[in-house]
Amino acid sequence: MLRLTKKADYGLIALKFLAEHPEASAVSAKDVAEAYKIPAQLLAKILQTLTKKGLLRSQAGMNGGYALARDARAISAFEVILAIDGPLFITSCTKGEKSCELKTSCTIKEPLARVNETIAGVLQSISIQDLAEQARPAAKGQLEPLVSVTL
Amino acid sequence: MLRLTKKADYGLIALKFLAEHPEASAVSAKDVAEAYKIPAQLLAKILQTLTKKGLLRSQAGMNGGYALARDARAISAFEVILAIDGPLFITSCTKGEKSCELKTSCTIKEPLARVNETIAGVLQSISIQDLAEQARPAAKGQLEPLVSVTL
């Protein structure tokens, strides 16, 4: 159920990698690809779309590559996934009025939309910075409730 | 991103329908299908797998059909989705050690697993009963926080 595409997966890895190397002004797609054994060309295209969406800054030429457009804290996992996979959501009835024929009779739609928002909220509350810091063992003041659902 | 299969969608609709009609000892797949304009044969197969998983009870022959195996409160949306779509999760690295080659080098894996658990928790906290009751306008004591994530 609910599978995340591998492209978005790769995108998150790359973003995290960039967040971990702020000293480099630019990291090439090839470098990241080799570091994680990701198909280089595919990663390249992913980073391209990410720059087109404004999450990255690119520089061509030698010693070129990509760098985060904003601070790692200001980029959420949600944005990354959204940029790569598009605004697809759990139900099929979200694509501008043209998807599901049951919209009228379906009563399951609204509660699922809530779930959808909840998931989006969770993803939005996770920044690239969080991913990069995750290596450390359980920090102290970590008990901030990020979501609360009511349905 | 994160699309729920239509089969699971149909399954939830059917379950909710059954929960709304407790007076009937059994409702045929055809009835539900016609009520919501769902392809009958497809819905039939969905309900079959649902019974095989123990969520429904079936009765063959005339006036036969399906009925909830347990109380509507005791069946979570998570179980339904799990039964229909299988134990698939957001990352590709969950299928018993055979999926993603990056398991070792990937550092994004664990945080995503947390997200996964969170989503599962949300789905588990929603019962068929909740879906059936959803028609009513905002009840009173509805502010129970169901999830809290820490990453």
Place this chain on the structure above:
DNA sequence: GAAACACGGACCGGAACGGTCCTATACTGA
């Protein structure tokens, strides 16, 4: 025994996904 139902396998067209290839363009450094 016929109708109405549940079961279950086989099958299929289309869409999405993961990935490759090829070309054009831009920047850098020797």
Place this chain on the structure above:
DNA sequence: TCAGTATAGGACCGTTCCGGTCCGTGTTTC
């Protein structure tokens, strides 16, 4: 200035999955 390294982006392709259909079998009731 020229070669090399990088981004940018289009076209393409094999595989898988999803939604759906078809068919045949078993079971219960009237």
